[in-house]
Amino acid sequence: MKLSKTFDKALWVFHINSGSCNACDIEIVAAVTPRYDTERFGIKLVGSPRHADVLLFTGPVTTKMKDRVLRVYEQTPDPKVVLVTGNCADTTGVYFDSYAIEGPIDTLLPEDAHIIYVNGCPVRPENIINGVKEAWLYLEELRGDDK
Amino acid sequence: MNFVVSWIVKFVFVLVISLISIFLGLLYKGFDRKITAMMQSRIGPPLRQPFRDVKKLFMKETIVPDGAVPWLFNSAPIFALVASLVAFAYLPIGPFGPLMEGYGDLILLLYLLAIPAVAMAMGGLASGSPYATVGSQRELVLMISYEVPLAIAAVTLAYNYNSFSLATISSEPVWNTVGAMGILGFALILATLIAVMPGELSKVPFDQAEAETELAGGLFVEYSGRNLGIFYIAEVVKMIFVGALFIALFFPYNLSSWYSFGGPEVINGMLLGNLIADILFFLVKLLIIICVGVSVIRVAFARFQINKASYFYWVPMTVIGLLGTLLVVFENSGL
Numbered sequence: 001m002k003l004s005k006t007f008d009k010a011l012w013v014f015h016i017n018s019g020s021c022n023a024c025d026i027e028i029v030a031a032v033t034p035r036y037d038t039e040r041f042g043i044k045l046v047g048s049p050r051h052a053d054v055l056l057f058t059g060p061v062t063t064k065m066k067d068r069v070l071r072v073y074e075q076t077p078d079p080k081v082v083l084v085t086g087n088c089a090d091t092t093g094v095y096f097d098s099y100a101i102e103g104p105i106d107t108l109l110p111e112d113a114h115i116i117y118v119n120g121c122p123v124r125p126e127n128i129i130n131g132v133k134e135a136w137l138y139l140e141e142l143r144g145d146d147k
Numbered sequence: 148m149n150f151v152v153s154w155i156v157k158f159v160f161v162l163v164i165s166l167i168s169i170f171l172g173l174l175y176k177g178f179d180r181k182i183t184a185m186m187q188s189r190i191g192p193p194l195r196q197p198f199r200d201v202k203k204l205f206m207k208e209t210i211v212p213d214g215a216v217p218w219l220f221n222s223a224p225i226f227a228l229v230a231s232l233v234a235f236a237y238l239p240i241g242p243f244g245p246l247m248e249g250y251g252d253l254i255l256l257l258y259l260l261a262i263p264a265v266a267m268a269m270g271g272l273a274s275g276s277p278y279a280t281v282g283s284q285r286e287l288v289l290m291i292s293y294e295v296p297l298a299i300a301a302v303t304l305a306y307n308y309n310s311f312s313l314a315t316i317s318s319e320p321v322w323n324t325v326g327a328m329g330i331l332g333f334a335l336i337l338a339t340l341i342a343v344m345p346g347e348l349s350k351v352p353f354d355q356a357e358a359e360t361e362l363a364g365g366l367f368v369e370y371s372g373r374n375l376g377i378f379y380i381a382e383v384v385k386m387i388f389v390g391a392l393f394i395a396l397f398f399p400y401n402l403s404s405w406y407s408f409g410g411p412e413v414i415n416g417m418l419l420g421n422l423i424a425d426i427l428f429f430l431v432k433l434l435i436i437i438c439v440g441v442s443v444i445r446v447a448f449a450r451f452q453i454n455k456a457s458y459f460y461w462v463p464m465t466v467i468g469l470l471g472t473l474l475v476v477f478e479n480s481g482l
Contacts (some may be wrong), residue, residue, distance in 0.1 A: 003206055004206065006199045006203055007203050007206055009199045010196070034187055037190055039180075039192050040189070040190045040192055040193075042192055042196055042199060047360070048278075048364035048368045050368065050369055050375075051364060051367070051371060053203070053207070075210075077207045077209070077210050077371045077372055079208075
């Protein structure tokens with residue numbers, strides 16, 4: 001079926017911790033609590049990558065998590081967007097050049113993966129919601145809407 | 148010839164009822180989510196959110212995992228949906244009698260109610276994921292648990308009316324057929340059925356089979372795209388089906404029996420005003436039952452452990468149900 005505008009209004013998010021310090025994860029939980037209530041935009045946390053439209057990665061990819069990150073990416077049905085959350089996931093942050101780190105996520109994922117960067121240490125819930133808005137812009141592009 | 152025409156008419160009606168029930172199911176799911184959000188002091192998604200979810204799921208890629216049995220994996224959602232839709236043809240809805248009156252009764256409905264759960268377990272086992280296997284086993288354990296109080300309730304109602312026919316049962320409200328002791332008995336039966344409802348629909352206190360936080364989606368863990376969308380629709384249709392069954396068994400009241408709204412005659416000598424009032428009244432009753440049986444319980448309770456959920460149905464609910472049956476039997480035997 002052709003991608004329509006409805007897709008934007010029902011994004012289901014799968015959250016995977018690829019080796020972060022848990023601060024970003026707590027902020028993600030904050031984003032779904034009543035204060036920010038992302039469910040009013042149709043954004044929902046789901047338990048399985050098979051249900052997801054958006055993959056939320058937090059943390060630099062540790063050696064152990066590398067295969068899992070790639071596998072979860074493969075398991076997610078198309079079309080999908082990757083939200084790289086936090087400075088660690090973007091640039092490996094304070095873990096830069098560590099022996100246990102396989103490098104930032106964008107060097108591992110396939111070339112055609114669409115990645116959106118959400119920065120902050122930890123990220124703020126507002127920033128995560130802003131990241132989802134950028135995912136909408138990408139989906140608009142995918143539909144061929146000229147904006 | 149008349150025979151053929153009447154069957155074609157029935158066929159068309161079944162199609163129409165199926166479409167209406169899918170629409171209503173998604174709408175009531177929207178109500179459920181909105182009410183839940185309001186109880187948690189959130190704004191919540193708009194009422195049309197479930198429609199968006201389903202539309203989105205149909206747009207997604209549908210993956211059949213390597214370890215799965217494809218034909219079983221793909222047919223399980225269809226079994227679940229068809230069983231829930233067929234059940235509607237045997238149910239009196241608002242002012243209308245059951246469409247397939249005379250072809251099925253309460254026992255058939257109980258079996259049709261069990262098929263979606265079995266289909267879900269089947270699909271989970273066919274998907275070849277350990278999470279889904281655990282989910283399927285939990286679903287089956289839960290099923291054999293809640294079937295006991297459900298069967299007790301069905302048998303009590305049938306005993307009271309001397310009939311398993313839904314048209315007979317819903318022709319007169321159960322509260323008018325018995326005295327004070329019987330009313331107390333049926334109140335107990337109603338309480339057990341309300342406790343069965345979240346288990347039947349795998350909603351929060353009894354959603355061990357799906358349990359997102361521990362089983363990552365349980366039964367549905369490998370389902371994606373279209374298959375997940377069909378399961379989503381089957382689930383919401385089952386939700387309003389159980390609500391409508393409650394109404395048929397315990398609250399078959401119609402506004403038109405108290406006050407006539409007039410208007411021109413339409414079907415079977417029913418007045419237009421009465422017809423509209425009765426349908427609206429039915430929808431309100433459905434909303435109240437879903438609000439009590441699904442939304443409030445979902446917000447108020449946390450998930451049980453599977454063994455405790457099973458115990459809950461096997462011991463306290465069965466005892467309460469049998470107590471209700473006993474009261475009704477005493478009442479009817481004139482002791």
